[in-house]
Amino acid sequence: MKEHHIPKNSIITVAGTVGVGKSTLTKTLAKRLGFKTSLEEVDHNPYLEKFYHDFERWSFHLQIYFLAERFKEQKTIFEAGGGFVQDRSIYEDTGIFAKMHADKGTMSKVDYKTYTSLFEAMVMTPYFPHPDVLIYLEGDLENILNRIEQRGREMELQTSRSYWEEMHTRYENWISGFNACPVLKLRIEDYDLLNDENSIENIVDQIASVIHDNQKK
Amino acid sequence: MKEHHIPKNSIITVAGTVGVGKSTLTKTLAKRLGFKTSLEEVDHNPYLEKFYHDFERWSFHLQIYFLAERFKEQKTIFEAGGGFVQDRSIYEDTGIFAKMHADKGTMSKVDYKTYTSLFEAMVMTPYFPHPDVLIYLEGDLENILNRIEQRGREMELQTSRSYWEEMHTRYENWISGFNACPVLKLRIEDYDLLNDENSIENIVDQIASVIHDNQKK
Numbered sequence: 001m002k003e004h005h006i007p008k009n010s011i012i013t014v015a016g017t018v019g020v021g022k023s024t025l026t027k028t029l030a031k032r033l034g035f036k037t038s039l040e041e042v043d044h045n046p047y048l049e050k051f052y053h054d055f056e057r058w059s060f061h062l063q064i065y066f067l068a069e070r071f072k073e074q075k076t077i078f079e080a081g082g083g084f085v086q087d088r089s090i091y092e093d094t095g096i097f098a099k100m101h102a103d104k105g106t107m108s109k110v111d112y113k114t115y116t117s118l119f120e121a122m123v124m125t126p127y128f129p130h131p132d133v134l135i136y137l138e139g140d141l142e143n144i145l146n147r148i149e150q151r152g153r154e155m156e157l158q159t160s161r162s163y164w165e166e167m168h169t170r171y172e173n174w175i176s177g178f179n180a181c182p183v184l185k186l187r188i189e190d191y192d193l194l195n196d197e198n199s200i201e202n203i204v205d206q207i208a209s210v211i212h213d214n215q216k217k
Numbered sequence: 218m219k220e221h222h223i224p225k226n227s228i229i230t231v232a233g234t235v236g237v238g239k240s241t242l243t244k245t246l247a248k249r250l251g252f253k254t255s256l257e258e259v260d261h262n263p264y265l266e267k268f269y270h271d272f273e274r275w276s277f278h279l280q281i282y283f284l285a286e287r288f289k290e291q292k293t294i295f296e297a298g299g300g301f302v303q304d305r306s307i308y309e310d311t312g313i314f315a316k317m318h319a320d321k322g323t324m325s326k327v328d329y330k331t332y333t334s335l336f337e338a339m340v341m342t343p344y345f346p347h348p349d350v351l352i353y354l355e356g357d358l359e360n361i362l363n364r365i366e367q368r369g370r371e372m373e374l375q376t377s378r379s380y381w382e383e384m385h386t387r388y389e390n391w392i393s394g395f396n397a398c399p400v401l402k403l404r405i406e407d408y409d410l411l412n413d414e415n416s417i418e419n420i421v422d423q424i425a426s427v428i429h430d431n432q433k434k
Contacts (some may be wrong), residue, residue: 117285
């Protein structure tokens, strides 16, 4: 395997809309670098089911739960000395999902203000271990919808096209204002992890240069 | 005024049950040391009134709100370079009030677990700016009840004696297990800030020695 120039203690986070391929890249990249993975914890969530039955009653609880879990995960990664690839960032919980609830009224303005002020106090500070690079996966909506189709998760298949369209737009708006750490944008149409072994090498090189460019600052 | 030996950047937090005299000591001490005060923010709280009408519905929101506000306050104090006396600590929100809700069932076990895991992730870490000394005010329940009587706050006067008795016991249990930072215990029967000018000098000397003892560690 070709030598790579990504520091052993790097923290790499993969962001992007539902179905765009975060988990696949997270696992492939971690394997290639000999890094550990930090994957989304879905099953122990005590609020998800209650939330799906009553958005307004439980959206605040759900988002606070995600914030706590993500914050702990980030600290564990930092205290373990880095060397992790992380599937979805703490920034998306706030910038995409909590914001969507607030815009749609499923989270009250007061609750959203409490939530975001907690997020800013906890995360948007030098004490919080921000990733060395956030890889932002983007792609054409049609390609992403095909992937969601192929993946075949029941809840996702029942979700309306307009929801995915809105999510796609929200992600584009979010990343355009994102500056909490260095970003590497990858188009899913430009690589093929499953059928082209070289794809990952090219991505590794791009990550290394982003990290190096920012370490010189 | 006599020279004192408390470092200019110290963070001093005053803890103790309702009515024991935290605010009086906070203000007198800050004035004597030329420090700033960090006082309890009661009026902007968007949940307090809703909470008093429906404990179970709003206890989680209220406690998360306090946690966010207290966390921001602690960071502001730290980033201002210290030199503050703080009225009530972030530890009491969790150790006394949130715990009381959980014990009485006004906060569900799931919510309490989410809340405490967030608190531990955020606060019980070396990154969090813990106070240089926590002054714990204690006293006989009868003396404290007299003070509450004299203070004459409507909501406190309507609160049953058993509530204050329970709070008194909870504080004793809490402080016996507290170890997040150095503690100076003061009995309210041992000083009189209003009528004895020397009282504050004696307290200042005790604070200085606690801070110095712990700086040598």
